[in-house]
Amino acid sequence: xxxxxxxxxxxxxxxxxxxxxxxxxxxxxxxxxxxxxxxxxxxxxxxxxxxxxxxxxxxxxxxxxxxxxxxxxxxxxxxxxxxxxxx
Numbered sequence: 001x002x003x004x005x006x007x008x009x010x011x012x013x014x015x016x017x018x019x020x021x022x023x024x025x026x027x028x029x030x031x032x033x034x035x036x037x038x039x040x041x042x043x044x045x046x047x048x049x050x051x052x053x054x055x056x057x058x059x060x061x062x063x064x065x066x067x068x069x070x071x072x073x074x075x076x077x078x079x080x081x082x083x084x085x086x087x
Contacts (some may be wrong), residue, residue, distance in 0.1 A: 005073035009040045018043045
């Protein structure tokens with residue numbers, strides 16, 4: 001699960017050009033200080049990674065993730081990352 005401060009997302013998405021989506025029920029997130037934040041909104045964030053491969057060709061990876069919007073989140077963004085391995 002990825003989380004972001006609402007004001008931070010608004011500041012980087014050009015006046016909220018990104019469509020805000022509603023959940024059917026809110027989710028609760030507890031921070032390290034045991035404060036509970038609720039969210040019933042999220043955006044779909046597109047991530048692109050460009051890499052040069054061993055044979056000197058380029059490749060672009062595309063990921064889309066749900067980012068839940070939290071009011072007054074101290075960290076501007078927390079991104080959940082799953083590690084993929086070729087092994």
